[in-house]
Structure formats: C-alpha cells, structure tokens
Amino acid sequence: MTTWADGPIAAGLGQLATYRELSDYNAKATFDSERATTEIAQAKHFIEACRPLVA
Numbered sequence: 001m002t003t004w005a006d007g008p009i010a011a012g013l014g015q016l017a018t019y020r021e022l023s024d025y026n027a028k029a030t031f032d033s034e035r036a037t038t039e040i041a042q043a044k045h046f047i048e049a050c051r052p053l054v055a
Contacts, residue, residue: 012046 022029031039 009046009049012042016043016046 019029
C-alpha cells in the first residue's frame with residue numbers, strides 16, 4: 001500500500017505544489033512530449049494515492 005510517507009508521493013506533492021504556485025505568476029509552461037508524459041504519469045500516481053483518502 002502506498003503511504004504519504006513514501007518518497008515518491010511526498011516528492012510528487014511537492015512538485016505539484018510548485019507547479020501550482022508558479023501558475024499564479026506565469027501564463028504558460030513548456031514541456032516536450034517525454035516530460036509531459038512523465039508529469040502526467042506522476043500526477044496520475046498522486047491521484048491514485050489520494051483515492052482511498054476520499055472514498
């Protein structure tokens with residue numbers, strides 16, 4: 001079972017929070033296809049870790 005103490009989950013949350021904060025001040029972000037795929041996979045992993053908490 002994935003927990004919030006897992007390094008990847010904590011790191012993913014930190015990265016998502018950084019993107020959220022940057023979006024307040026920047027109109028756009030640019031990612032190549034590989035980076036976009038990686039970021040989407042990380043966001044999906046984070047969402048799956050959250051599901052049991054809100055179910």
